[in-house]
Amino acid sequence: xxxxxxxxxxxxxxxxxxxxxxxxxxxxxxxxxxxxxxxxxxxxxxxxxxxxxxxxxxxxxxxxxxxxxxxxxxxxxxxxxxxxxxxxxxxxxxxxxxxxxxxxxxxxxxxxxxxxxxxxxxxxxxxxxxxxx
Numbered sequence: 001x002x003x004x005x006x007x008x009x010x011x012x013x014x015x016x017x018x019x020x021x022x023x024x025x026x027x028x029x030x031x032x033x034x035x036x037x038x039x040x041x042x043x044x045x046x047x048x049x050x051x052x053x054x055x056x057x058x059x060x061x062x063x064x065x066x067x068x069x070x071x072x073x074x075x076x077x078x079x080x081x082x083x084x085x086x087x088x089x090x091x092x093x094x095x096x097x098x099x100x101x102x103x104x105x106x107x108x109x110x111x112x113x114x115x116x117x118x119x120x121x122x123x124x125x126x127x128x129x130x131x132x133x
Contacts (some may be wrong), residue, residue, distance in 0.1 A: 020046045020077075028052045028066065037066045046081070053088045056119025059132045062087065067097045074108045086129055090114065 022101070026047035028037055050070065067085075069109045074083060087094045098112050105112065119128040 020044050025049045026052065037063075037069065039069040039072045042070050043076050046077060048054075048082065049084045049086060051086045051088065052094075062091065062093060063092055064097055067094070068101075070099060070110070071104055071108060074110060080109045081109070085110060085112045087112070088089045088116075 021044060021046060024047065026049070028050060052066070068123055070085065072081075094112075113129060118125050
């Protein structure tokens with residue numbers, strides 16, 4: 001699922017073969033699995049914000065391969081647009097990736113945003129993150 005706006009002059013939201021699509025927010029579904037998302041995705045879908053899901057420690061979610069694909073895909077953009085990565089859960093995979101690739105993240109202008117807010121609704125509370133466009 002990608003919430004998008006196209007930067008193409010034609011007004012079409014679909015991209016011509018080989019051209020990137022620029023979006024404000026992209027949600028990486030299926031627990032950020034490498035079976036679904038690869039470097040080509042990040043090369044073609046250029047987002048200001050990527051929300052990555054995944055909190056299953058038994059299957060190493062989110063996938064380290066997908067997080068690395070973000071770095072490799074963004075490196076091919078040819079511009080240094082700011083990108084914010086928003087993990088839906090704090091996981092060991094995400095923490096290790098962040099620590100091991102922090103210098104490269106900085107070079108590529110990628111910021112990882114941890115949720116420090118909590119929303120309380122009736123008897124439930126959950127972490128939240130506010131994004132403004």
